[in-house]
Amino acid sequence: MFDLSPEDWTAILLSLRVAAVATVVATPLGIAVAWLLARRDFWGKAALDALVYLPLVLPPVVTGYLLLLTFGRKGLVGAWLADTLGIVFAFRWTGAALACGVMSFPLLVRPIRLSIEAVDRKLEQAASTLGAAPWRVFLTVTLPLALPGIVAGMVLGFAKAIGEFGATITFVSNIPGETQTISALIYSLTQTPDGDPAALRLVIVSIAIAMAALIASEILARRATRRLHGY
Amino acid sequence: MIVLSVDIVKQLGEFTLAASFRSDGLVTGLFGNSGAGKTSIINMIAGLTELDRGRISLDGDILDDSTSHLHVPPHRRRIGYVFQDARLFPHLSVRQNLDYGRRMNGLNHDVSAERHTIDLLDIGHLLDRRSAQLSGGERQRVALGRALLAKPRLLLLDEPLGSLDEERKAEILPYFIRLRDEASVPMVFVSHDAGEMRRLATNVVMLKRGKVVAFGGIDLLTPAIQA
Numbered sequence: 001m002f003d004l005s006p007e008d009w010t011a012i013l014l015s016l017r018v019a020a021v022a023t024v025v026a027t028p029l030g031i032a033v034a035w036l037l038a039r040r041d042f043w044g045k046a047a048l049d050a051l052v053y054l055p056l057v058l059p060p061v062v063t064g065y066l067l068l069l070t071f072g073r074k075g076l077v078g079a080w081l082a083d084t085l086g087i088v089f090a091f092r093w094t095g096a097a098l099a100c101g102v103m104s105f106p107l108l109v110r111p112i113r114l115s116i117e118a119v120d121r122k123l124e125q126a127a128s129t130l131g132a133a134p135w136r137v138f139l140t141v142t143l144p145l146a147l148p149g150i151v152a153g154m155v156l157g158f159a160k161a162i163g164e165f166g167a168t169i170t171f172v173s174n175i176p177g178e179t180q181t182i183s184a185l186i187y188s189l190t191q192t193p194d195g196d197p198a199a200l201r202l203v204i205v206s207i208a209i210a211m212a213a214l215i216a217s218e219i220l221a222r223r224a225t226r227r228l229h230g231y
Numbered sequence: 232m233i234v235l236s237v238d239i240v241k242q243l244g245e246f247t248l249a250a251s252f253r254s255d256g257l258v259t260g261l262f263g264n265s266g267a268g269k270t271s272i273i274n275m276i277a278g279l280t281e282l283d284r285g286r287i288s289l290d291g292d293i294l295d296d297s298t299s300h301l302h303v304p305p306h307r308r309r310i311g312y313v314f315q316d317a318r319l320f321p322h323l324s325v326r327q328n329l330d331y332g333r334r335m336n337g338l339n340h341d342v343s344a345e346r347h348t349i350d351l352l353d354i355g356h357l358l359d360r361r362s363a364q365l366s367g368g369e370r371q372r373v374a375l376g377r378a379l380l381a382k383p384r385l386l387l388l389d390e391p392l393g394s395l396d397e398e399r400k401a402e403i404l405p406y407f408i409r410l411r412d413e414a415s416v417p418m419v420f421v422s423h424d425a426g427e428m429r430r431l432a433t434n435v436v437m438l439k440r441g442k443v444v445a446f447g448g449i450d451l452l453t454p455a456i457q458a
Contacts, residue, residue, distance in 0.1 A: 132335040
């Protein structure tokens with residue numbers, strides 16, 4: 001029963017690509033936002049904090065619709081990006097990656113923020129008395145000490161991105177080969193008569209990917225912690 | 232001799248720190264009970280805390296001046312700091328900790344200074360360890376070496392023996408005395424222990440509730456004053 005069809009493979013590989021791109025692009029931004037929230041006081045911090053967590057509490061269809069209004073071909077940002085840089089999100093896999101990146105952002109930021117908050121500021125002070133400018137303190141002390149949290153955030157974000165459904169299908173629809181991820185394909189299969197066996201196969205694949213991601217994160221986090229403290 | 236001039240006012244909650252002194256001593260001791268403002272003063276000399284009013288200068292270079300809103304950030308002061316709790320970087324080896332200041336200041340390797348410092352502090356056998364694998368006394372020696380190898384103009388020592396038991400103190404104090412006798416870098420030494428102060432300091436600034444009550448040689452530290 002475990003023969004995956006070419007259609008299944010397309011969806012699986014697309015999901016992996018979308019989630020990987022979303023995670024890799026979102027991580028530097030996530031680290032920057034996490035650092036701002038953990039270490040700086042500024043006007044509008046509460047608003048930024050709320051904005052980051054908004055996708056977690058909004059119905060995904062609302063986030064997807066807002067993305068469509070903003071980044072669609074006629075959207076304010078979407079039209080500008082298409083005209084000036086030639087970047088199109090609407091109904092493309094890049095749009096799926098954008099939707100997944102936005103939806104997984106809160107899960108990516110939270111562990112990174114917590115791990116930056118946990119870095120002892122006294123070590124950062126010590127680094128500055130040794131001649132390290134603030135950006136070098138960040139790169140040589142804060143960032144390496146926050147590494148386990150960064151790994152945890154990336155894995156959580158990746159897992160969320162793999163499973164994202166509502167915002168993606170609202171924003172970029174369900175186009176085989178372009179925007180049809182595992183979740184979207186499972187949804188289509190459950191809507192077709194006799195689709196159940198195929199849907200079940202993909203359910204097993206989803207579980208396998210999720211388990212692999214969790215185990216990988218556990219191993220990576222343990223290795224990072226060990227390297228950090230040198231036992 | 233290098234001249235450190237401090238004239239500062241700082242409000243810390245209910246407590247007003249208003250201290251003024253000038254010292255050209257090799258080891259300037261800041262002596263007083265806990266809460267007298269000793270650590271606050273050296274944090275301001277290091278640039279870690281900004282003062283409310285006043286001026287700090289080192290050998291004529293102004294580091295802080297409230298009238299002209301000047302505040303040189305800590306990383307540009309070249310003032311070393313040995314904290315009470317060592318603060319070694321846990322993700323780096325002892326060797327990398329020792330090398331950190333050189334890297335951050337863009338200095339060339341100075342093999343003879345490195346060897347000399349490592350020998351002076353007897354830390355050669357610890358180079359490949361991490362902070363978590365060191366004893367309290369070893370950590371403090373590495374912290375001292377790390378501060379020295381950044382080639383500071385002044386070295387601040389905040390109760391560097393404070394977190395150690397009597398036996399460890401007796402083990403570490405000779406290293407500081409050796410360092411003083413080499414006279415390679417002037418130091419400001421904070422302590423509430425008159426015995427340590429007498430053995431290490433050359434000049435003493437006596438503090439009480441945020442004010443300088445006396446300044447002079449170690450003869451200030453008579454038993455009468457300790458009581």
